[in-house]
Amino acid sequence: MTITRRDIMKLAPATALPLPALGQDMRARTLRFVPSTDLVSLDPVLSTALVAVQHGYHVFDTLYGVDGQNRPQPQMAEGHQVSDDGRVWTIRLRDGLRWHDGEPVRARDCAASLDRWSKRDTYGRILGAAVEAYETPDDRTLRIRLKRPFPRLLDAIGKPHSSPAFMMPERLASTSPNTPITEMIGSGPYRFLRNELNSGSLVAYERFAGYVPRSEAPEWTSGGKVAHFERVEMAHHRR
Numbered sequence: 200m201t202i203t204r205r206d207i208m209k210l211a212p213a214t215a216l217p218l219p220a221l222g223q224d225m226r227a228r229t230l231r232f233v234p235s236t237d238l239v240s241l242d243p244v245l246s247t248a249l250v251a252v253q254h255g256y257h258v259f260d261t262l263y264g265v266d267g268q269n270r271p272q273p274q275m276a277e278g279h280q281v282s283d284d285g286r287v288w289t290i291r292l293r294d295g296l297r298w299h300d301g302e303p304v305r306a307r308d309c310a311a312s313l314d315r316w317s318k319r320d321t322y323g324r325i326l327g328a329a330v331e332a333y334e335t336p337d338d339r340t341l342r343i344r345l346k347r348p349f350p351r352l353l354d355a356i357g358k359p360h361s362s363p364a365f366m367m368p369e370r371l372a373s374t375s376p377n378t379p380i381t382e383m384i385g386s387g388p389y390r391f392l393r394n395e396l397n398s399g400s401l402v403a404y405e406r407f408a409g410y411v412p413r414s415e416a417p418e419w420t421s422g423g424k425v426a427h428f429e430r431v432e433m434a435h436h437r438r
Contacts, residue, residue: 228429237399238433241391242379244316247361250433256420257404257431258299259365259385262290262309262341263357264420271353272421274413275304275366275386277339285348292339297409298368299383299390306335311372313343313356313364318376320362326355359420386410388426402433 234253240246243255264274273279277291296304310333317327329349334342343352356364366372371380383391389404396402412423 229432230428230430231432231434234402234433238402239398240379241381241383243365244319244362244376245379252360252363253433254391254402255363255365256387257389258383258387258391259367260387260424261357261363261365261420263353264422265357265359266418266421269419271357272415272418274357274421275309279353285350286345288343288345288352290341290343292341293411293413294339295411296386298386299407299409300368301409302368303338304366304386305338305369306341307338308369308372309341309366310335311369312366315367315372315374315376316362316364320364322355322358323362323364326352357420363420388412388424389431400434404431405429 234250236248236250238250238254239248240251241254243251243259260275262274262276263271266272273293275293275296277293279288279290281288290309292304292306292309298304298308313323314327314333317323317330326349329345329347331344331346334344336342345352349355358364366386367380368384371382371384374380383393385391388407388410390407392403392405406426406429410424410426412425413421415422417423417425
């Protein structure tokens with residue numbers, strides 16, 4: 200969900216401290232908030248804690264999100280097609296998707312990510328039991344071949360709560376689903392700043408210049424995720 204300066208002003212009481220001008224220095228372009236609890240696990244596939252999901256949405260992205268009516272909408276995906284028998288789902292990726300290390304997002308990354316996620320998440324396990332194979336005929340095409348029809352496939356991979364199906368590079372997604380990943384390379388609107396991590400005190404992110412938001416207006420976890428701040432901090436103390 201994208202938070203703008205206008206959204207913050209709506210929530211701030213008239214007696215609150217004045218908000219900084221976003222066109223000034225780095226501190227003025229930083230969103231700082233106190234999370235509900237410490238970020239213990241950096242791997243949002245292994246942890247279902249709210250703070251891990253918040254962390255995940257900064258760094259990673261999903262193939263589908265949901266709108267205000269909880270309806271799946273394309274996010275990293277350009278769109279999809281379903282075979283007449285409901286057993287083959289073909290998802291086409293948006294053009295220009297990049298990982299934070301500069302590498303292009305490929306269909307095989309998404310296939311490996313869905314496979315790992317489906318071994319941890321409850322909804323994912325139900326979907327995984329119906330999957331016959333993940334196929335990648337080209338770098339932008341992911342084909343999910345099913346043993347039987349699974350009409351709620353997009354609901355499963357687009358759900359926004361408790362372990363969303365975040366996409367990761369294949370080399371990370373190939374990690375055992377029981378082993379937490381520690382390298383945070385995603386394709387989301389913010390890059391994780393590993394060198395600034397101070398467990399229990401500070402988790403910091405910087406805007407990823409290579410992120411291209413969707414053109415639609417943001418709505419829940421769908422639409423254009425525009426990074427209005429240069430830096431975001433989850434901090435338990437004032438700096």
